[in-house]
Amino acid sequence: MTNPKKLAHTLATVVLLSVLWSTESSPCNACQTDRGLGLSKIKRTIPKLRTLHTRLEKPKAGDWLETHREKGQTFSQYRKSKPNVLSGRRRKLYVQPIGDFTETDNGLISTSAEFLSIYFQCEVIVNETLPESVIPDSAQRTHPSWGVHQLLTSHILEQVLAPELPADAFATIAFTKSDLWPGEGWSFVFGYASFRERVGVWSLARFGDPEDSDEVRKQCLLRTIKVATHETGHMFSIEHCTKYRCNMQGSNSLEESDSQPIYLCPECHAKILFAANCLPTDRYKKLIEFCEQHDLADEKEYFQRALSRVD
Numbered sequence: 374m375t376n377p378k379k380l381a382h383t384l385a386t387v388v389l390l391s392v393l394w395s396t397e398s399s400p401c402n403a404c405q406t407d408r409g410l411g412l413s414k415i416k417r418t419i420p421k422l423r424t425l426h427t428r429l430e431k432p433k434a435g436d437w438l439e440t441h442r443e444k445g446q447t448f449s450q451y452r453k454s455k456p457n458v459l460s461g462r463r464r465k466l467y468v469q470p471i472g473d474f475t476e477t478d479n480g481l482i483s484t485s486a487e488f489l490s491i492y493f494q495c496e497v498i499v500n501e502t503l504p505e506s507v508i509p510d511s512a513q514r515t516h517p518s519w520g521v522h523q524l525l526t527s528h529i530l531e532q533v534l535a536p537e538l539p540a541d542a543f544a545t546i547a548f549t550k551s552d553l554w555p556g557e558g559w560s561f562v563f564g565y566a567s568f569r570e571r572v573g574v575w576s577l578a579r580f581g582d583p584e585d586s587d588e589v590r591k592q593c594l595l596r597t598i599k600v601a602t603h604e605t606g607h608m609f610s611i612e613h614c615t616k617y618r619c620n621m622q623g624s625n626s627l628e629e630s631d632s633q634p635i636y637l638c639p640e641c642h643a644k645i646l647f648a649a650n651c652l653p654t655d656r657y658k659k660l661i662e663f664c665e666q667h668d669l670a671d672e673k674e675y676f677q678r679a680l681s682r683v684d
């Protein structure tokens with residue numbers, strides 16, 4: 374059984390912040406096709422986009438970087454780490470809903486799947502929903518203080534997702550309606566992913582009720598696509614960003630996560646161009662279309678400005 378401390382994760386719990394997690398990446402055969410930009414042009418996007426971004430200030434008390442010592446990862450360091458990239462047969466992302474979802478939840482999941490396919494420029498397949506009963510009682514609990522129903526992340530990753538990973542999957546990522554916890558000593562996590570196993574899971578439980586109002590639905594969508602892309606970014610071997618405001622920043626709370634953008638800093642953006650072997654113009658144009666359709670005005674404005682820099 375994989376030691377959960379060796380699994381890369383995101384948006385962490387409010388307790389046990391001193392636990393150190395390894396950020397190991399799995400080697401793979403990173404073959405690049407002629408679809409993308411090529412290494413020298415990817416590198417040139419970094420200075421072009423830099424002035425659109427602000428460097429991170431000193432973290433506030435309780436922020437992720439105040440509680441975790443992380444060095445960050447430049448594009449050059451990423452490339453040298455032999456990262457997981459879309460290659461060979463492994464080019465599809467699978468999304469696996471687990472639990473009891475309303476029609477609105479299902480809409481949120483399919484919209485998130487569409488966003489993932491744009492963000493990572495690959496095919497995304499949404500699997501048939503699995504009932505929560507695939508998770509045994511021994512991997513479920515009621516939180517001792519809050520009384521919230523929770524599912525054990527390691528069981529989902531190792532027993533439910535990893536054995537069923539399709540041969541053509543780059544990764545499988547699950548959504549649950551229930552809250553998640555990663556094991557003894559932990560309180561909860563929003564999401565959890567394994568570089569090595571190429572599986573991840575995140576929960577919609579803390580993102581608000583999308584049935585409440587259009588405003589709350591939009592907030593739920595933004596939170597969902599943010600955690601979905603952040604976790605999937607980890608499966609592409611991208612480590613937490615420590616330099617800029619960026620979707621790959623670590624986060625200790627919903628408040629901290631809400632303050633972080635959906636877009637990537639120039640260094641992390643270059644990692645996606647490399648890992649997905651895609652053109653930044655195609656990607657930004659599709660992101661702009663998505664934001665238009667879903668009324669994400671601030672995000673659309675950023676992608677438009679970024680497009681003008683790399684066009």
Ligand SMILES: [Zn+2]
Nearest residue numbers: 382383384623
């Ligand atoms: Zn993370």
Ligand SMILES: [Zn+2]
Nearest residue numbers: 614619638641
């Ligand atoms: Zn970044």
